Every structure is written in C-alpha cells, then in structure tokens.
Amino acid sequence: xxxxxxxxxGVVQPGRSLRxxxxxxxxxxxxxxxxxxxxxxxxxxxxxxxxxxDGSNKYYADSVKGRFTISRDNSxxxxxxxxxxxxADDTAVYYCAxxxxxxWNEYGGxxxxxxxxxxxxxxxSS
Amino acid sequence: EIVLTQSxxxxxxxxxxxxxxxxxxxQSVSSYLAWYQQKVGQAPRLLIxxxxxxxxxxxxxxxxxxxxxxxxxxxxxxxxEDFAVYYCQQRSNWPTWTFGQGTKVEIK
Numbered sequence: 001x002x003x004x005x006x007x008x009x010g011v012v013q014p015g016r017s018l019r020x021x022x023x024x025x026x027x028x029x030x031x032x033x034x035x036x037x038x039x040x041x042x043x044x045x046x047x048x049x050x051x052x053x054d055g056s057n058k059y060y061a062d063s064v065k066g067r068f069t070i071s072r073d074n075s076x077x078x079x080x081x082x083x084x085x086x087x088a089d090d091t092a093v094y095y096c097a098x099x100x101x102x103x104w105n106e107y108g109g110x111x112x113x114x115x116x117x118x119x120x121x122x123x124x125s126s
Numbered sequence: 127e128i129v130l131t132q133s134x135x136x137x138x139x140x141x142x143x144x145x146x147x148x149x150x151x152x153q154s155v156s157s158y159l160a161w162y163q164q165k166v167g168q169a170p171r172l173l174i175x176x177x178x179x180x181x182x183x184x185x186x187x188x189x190x191x192x193x194x195x196x197x198x199x200x201x202x203x204x205x206x207e208d209f210a211v212y213y214c215q216q217r218s219n220w221p222t223w224t225f226g227q228g229t230k231v232e233i234k
Binding site for chain 2: 035037044045046047050057059061095100102103107110111112113114116117118119
C-alpha cells in the first residue's frame with residue numbers, strides 16, 4: 001500500500017544538525033513533488049518545505065530558510081530534510097507528505113496532501 | 127503572506143449535532159483550500175480539497191463550501207469518531223503553503 005515512513009528524529013543540542021529521511025513505497029515516487037510539515041508540541045501544523053518531483057526546485061517557509069535543505073533520491077524512493085543551526089523552536093514532530101493527484105500542478109501533484117507519514121520527533125534542547 | 131484564521135477555536139457539541147467550522151483568508155485564495163482532520167497522536171487526514179471536493183473515502187456527512195476569502199467545513203451529524211482538531215490549508219501564495227491555527231471539536 002501507499003506509505004511514507006519517516007526516521008532520523010531525536011534529541012539534539014541547539015546549533016547542531018540533524019537529517020531526517022522519509023522512505024516512500026506503493027507509488028511512483030519520482031512523479032510526485034513532496035513536502036515536509038511540522039507540528040510543535042500542542043500547536044498547529046506548519047508547512048516547512050517543498051521539492052519538485054525531479055528535485056529541480058525547492059521552496060521553504062521563512063522560519064527555516066537558510067538553515068534547512070530539502071532533497072530527494074528518486075533511485076532510493078527517499079526524501080530528506082537536512083536541518084542545520086537548530087533552535088529550540090524547531091522542536092516538533094516532522095511529517096513528510098505527498099500531494100494528491102486530483103489536480104496536477106507543475107511541481108508534481110495537487111495543492112492538498114493526501115498521504116502523510118507517521119511523523120518523527122525532533123527535540124532541540126541542551 | 128496570506129493568513130488563514132479559523133473560528134471558533136473550540137466547538138463543543140454533542141453527537142448527532144451539526145458542526146460548522148469557518149476559515150477566513152486575509153486575501154483571496156480562489157478555491158485553493160483544503161481541510162484536514164487530526165486526532166491525538168495521529169497524522170492529519172485529508173477531508174476536502176479544492177474547497178468543496180471530498181477526498182477518497184471521506185463520508186458524505188463532511189462537506190466544504192466557499193471561495194475567495196470565506197470557507198466553511200460542515201459535518202452534518204457528528205459521529206463519535208469526528209471529535210478531533212480540524213485545519214484548513216491554502217497554497218494560493220505559490221509555491222508556499224499555510225495552515226490555519228485549527229478548530230477543536232469536542233464533546234459537550
């Protein structure tokens with residue numbers, strides 16, 4: 001079945017780095033753009049980044065621009081999020097999400113996200 | 127940046143009652159609006175895309191309406207499993223996306 005599985009979360013000190021992975025299965029990964037979305041404890045959802053289906057374009061929320069890098073390896077059906085210069089306010093559950101195919105945009109998918117991973121927790125603390 | 131404001135923050139209702147949730151955009155987002163349901167400890171689930179279209183497998187008691195700046199998610203008759211937090215989302219500010227702050231539907 002269609003599935004996304006995140007990994008790589010953990011506890012990290014402020015200023016350090018962490019790389020998250022999202023393994024995709026059950027669909028043609030290389031055809032879809034992909035997103036990262038995060039949720040701080042007890043808070044709402046925050047969109048983090050998007051990458052085009054072929055990796056040609058990447059966009060970020062202002063809160064992570066210059067610190068986080070989204071990437072993908074279509075040969076491995078895997079999405080990544082490299083997080084540098086981590087801060088306490090980056091503490092959150094990080095979800096990878098696949099856009100639906102209801103309407104196809106240039107980046108590889110719709111505006112809504114129909115497949116989500118289970119999330120991986122990142123805690124930034126000294 | 128387009129801001130989505132959801133109201134009310136909390137909705138206290140009983141099973142069988144009708145729930146009406148609002149999402150207002152700070153500027154027009156056309157029909158580029160989606161609704162999600164999230165239960166505690168779970169990932170969000172897509173309910174509605176393009177303002178009024180139910181996602182695959184979503185029960186007919188869920189409906190979405192609106193365009194421009196004002197949108198509504200209606201649950202016609204609440205089932206016990208519908209008590210959760212609901213988020214609206216837009217992507218009109220291409221190519222970035224934003225979510226509303228959420229509405230919690232709780233049992234009265």
